[in-house]
Amino acid sequence: MRVLVAMSGGVDSAAAAALLQAEGHEVLGVTMRVFDYSDRARGRSCCGPDDLEDARRAARRLGIPFYVADLEEHFGRSVVDRFVEDYLDGLTPNPCIPCNSEVKFDWLLKRARALGGKLATGHYARVERRGGRYALLTAADDAKDQTYFLYRLGQDELAHVLFPVGGLRKPEVRAAAAAAGLANAAKAESQEICFVTDGDAARFVELRAPGRVREGELVSTSGEVLARHGGVHRFTVGQRRGLGVTGPAPRYVVRLEPERGRVVVGTADEASRAELTATDVRWVAGAPPPGPVEARVRVRHRHEGVAGTVRPLCGARAEVTLSRPVRGVAPGQAAVFYAGDEVLGGGRIAR
Numbered sequence: 120m121r122v123l124v125a126m127s128g129g130v131d132s133a134a135a136a137a138l139l140q141a142e143g144h145e146v147l148g149v150t151m152r153v154f155d156y157s158d159r160a161r162g163r164s165c166c167g168p169d170d171l172e173d174a175r176r177a178a179r180r181l182g183i184p185f186y187v188a189d190l191e192e193h194f195g196r197s198v199v200d201r202f203v204e205d206y207l208d209g210l211t212p213n214p215c216i217p218c219n220s221e222v223k224f225d226w227l228l229k230r231a232r233a234l235g236g237k238l239a240t241g242h243y244a245r246v247e248r249r250g251g252r253y254a255l256l257t258a259a260d261d262a263k264d265q266t267y268f269l270y271r272l273g274q275d276e277l278a279h280v281l282f283p284v285g286g287l288r289k290p291e292v293r294a295a296a297a298a299a300g301l302a303n304a305a306k307a308e309s310q311e312i313c314f315v316t317d318g319d320a321a322r323f324v325e326l327r328a329p330g331r332v333r334e335g336e337l338v339s340t341s342g343e344v345l346a347r348h349g350g351v352h353r354f355t356v357g358q359r360r361g362l363g364v365t366g367p368a369p370r371y372v373v374r375l376e377p378e379r380g381r382v383v384v385g386t387a388d389e390a391s392r393a394e395l396t397a398t399d400v401r402w403v404a405g406a407p408p409p410g411p412v413e414a415r416v417r418v419r420h421r422h423e424g425v426a427g428t429v430r431p432l433c434g435a436r437a438e439v440t441l442s443r444p445v446r447g448v449a450p451g452q453a454a455v456f457y458a459g460d461e462v463l464g465g466g467r468i469a470r
């Protein structure tokens with residue numbers, strides 16, 4: 120089979136290419152150039168110039184054709200601009216989700232299919248045929264699982280993607296890369312958001328949208344003004360650190376009010392919710408279940424999830440009731456629904 124492997128320059132996607140080649144597939148490599156790093160500090164970041172060279176080197180070592188796809192504009196529009204707009208709008212975006220659904224598993228996947236093949240990535244997730252359809256399953260290595268970012272994949276996409284490292288644990292992946300003679304076998308993990316190279320999302324927003332950042336008031340749930348703040352984009356619902364207020368009891372961000380420029384803070388209880396509405400909901404099976412389903416619900420990437428009931432509503436929405444209140448259910452993040460190791464679907468947490 121012909122397989123186009125999305126190579127980031129990291130060890131996982133290089134190992135994916137090596138594993139597929141060892142299985143006898145015709146492997147081609149592609150790196151997306153998605154962001155112009157020329158004006159910012161170079162670091163160990165995904166898709167920067169160093170990573171592109173690492174990917175090229177791995178492809179050369181494997182002796183496979185290697186392409187560079189210039190997706191800066193597409194990525195800028197679909198991922199970076201939205202990331203900035205969401206923060207200014209008092210939401211907490213997760214840019215890996217649109218990157219996967221609109222860049223990797225749309226643009227790249229179309230190219231792979233045009234070549235008559237499938238697309239492989241180094242994501243930690245698994246795909247299996249279950250009951251006559253494709254199931255998206257959590258990775259064998261729980262700590263590395265990336266299904267939270269992949270819930271928007273449907274049947275058509277899953278039929279044409281491969282996750283060669285999803286059944287392996289990280290040390291096995293490094294060993295596979297080393298066995299193939301790949302220099303990036305010992306490469307460090309990349310940071311959370313590939314285009315925020317210094318990890319400071321708020322500063323990134325300020326650099327991208329100067330003049331649109333508004334200072335405002337930090338208030339208690341009873342309306343008392345406690346401090347001033349540098350913009351709602353600096354806060355996330357559930358956040359405790361960096362609020363700039365002191366007091367006997369810890370305070371958390373309860374909600375953001377972008378139109379008034381306000382950040383509302385309160386107790387841990389006030390910052391917790393057991394109900395949420397998800398919008399723009401996708402179901403991996405292709406259609407919503409006929410009625411409410413019991414699921415494990417994760418409300419952010421590093422959340423193990425809690426039991427809940429998901430009620431599909433019309434208009435690609437769902438109402439979710441959690442079995443206990445969870446702190447930091449942040450609008451803009453995804454709520455992803457699982458049944459055992461299977462991803463049922465997910466949506467965006469509404470305000």
Ligand SMILES: Nc1ncnc2c1ncn2[C@@H]1O[C@H](COP(=O)(O)OP(=O)(O)OP(=O)(O)O)[C@@H](O)[C@H]1O
Nearest residue numbers: 125126127129130131132150151165166240241309
């Ligand atoms: N710039 C890129 N070009 C091509 N593919 C990419 C790029 N960035 C990420 N990918 C693909 O998406 C997968 C998951 O991305 P993620 O950001 O988690 O990877 P990473 O940690 O940077 O690198 P790797 O997974 O290769 O070790 C990668 O394994 C790779 O297949």
